[in-house]
Amino acid sequence: MSLRELKKETHALPQLKEHTEKLTDSCIHPLKALLHELPHQHHAELGDKFKCLKNAAEQLIIFQNIQDKLQHQSRQLIELKLSEFTQDTAKAKVISHRLLKDDFFNIPQTLLEIRMFGAQLKDLQETYKELHQALHKNLSLEHHVQLLHLPYRQQFASLMNLFQQQQNIAKSIGKEFIKMAKNNRR
Numbered sequence: 001m002s003l004r005e006l007k008k009e010t011h012a013l014p015q016l017k018e019h020t021e022k023l024t025d026s027c028i029h030p031l032k033a034l035l036h037e038l039p040h041q042h043h044a045e046l047g048d049k050f051k052c053l054k055n056a057a058e059q060l061i062i063f064q065n066i067q068d069k070l071q072h073q074s075r076q077l078i079e080l081k082l083s084e085f086t087q088d089t090a091k092a093k094v095i096s097h098r099l100l101k102d103d104f105f106n107i108p109q110t111l112l113e114i115r116m117f118g119a120q121l122k123d124l125q126e127t128y129k130e131l132h133q134a135l136h137k138n139l140s141l142e143h144h145v146q147l148l149h150l151p152y153r154q155q156f157a158s159l160m161n162l163f164q165q166q167q168n169i170a171k172s173i174g175k176e177f178i179k180m181a182k183n184n185r186r
Contacts, residue, residue: 001172002075003074003078003081003176004078006074006077006169006173006176007071007074007075007078009165009169009172010070010071010073010074010169011071013067013070013165013166013169014028014137014158014162015064015067016060016061016063016064016066016067016162017020017061017064018063019060019158019162020057020058020060020097020154020159020161022155022158023057023152023155023159024057024154026150026151026152026155027128027150027151027155027183028053028057029129030146030172031050031053031132031135031150032050032073032096034135034143034146034147035047035050035135037139037140037143038135038138038139039138040064042134042138045052046131046134046135046138049127049130049131049134049173050131052127052179053124053128053131055126056120056123056124057124059108059120060117060120060124063113063116063117063120065113066110066113066114066117066166067166069104069105069109069110069113070110070170070173072105073099073105073107073110073173074169076095076098076099076105077093077162077173077176077177077180079095079097079100080092080095080096080177080180080184081092082182083095084180084184089184090110092184093184096177096181096184099154099177107170107173107174107177110170111170111174112131114163114166114170116165117166118163118167121156121159121160121163125156128152128156132147132152135147155179
């Protein structure tokens with residue numbers, strides 16, 4: 001993948017905020033409405049699970065900065081390539097140092113955050129499935145049909161697709177950086 005394509009891909013990533021809002025609006029809020037249809041004996045147990053689910057969904061917004069970091073790193077790679085063409089070794093060293101050691105924009109930290117995002121996504125999905133199954137057991141037939149029509153599979157699939165895109169872009173950034181770092185050492 002060329003640097004230009006890499007930059008376009010990072011800027012074309014969908015916003016995580018939009019995905020989490022869709023998940024919340026189309027899946028989590030309807031679950032809350034269905035939760036109120038249950039007998040009171042199940043409210044406490046499922047209410048706690050619902051709070052965990054809602055908090056996990058809200059915490060996904062924290063990972064929006066991954067996209068900002070990937071965009072910044074792709075721009076830095078272009079700058080590194082330009083400094084390679086102009087044979088500006090001082091600038092190349094500064095950019096390389098930033099990509100490796102910067103407090104906020106370093107590549108290893110971004111990779112760690114992507115892994116954390118994936119783990120958070122899996123936890124959210126498991127919590128949703130547990131709550132979904134518990135509601136499935138205790139709802140009336142009418143409300144059970146409503147539960148089955150929630151588009152949670154589509155929403156989780158789009159979030160997982162975003163996660164996969166972030167992983168692929170980070171992998172490409174790492175490969176390009178290593179290739180350029182090797183060229184600059186010669």
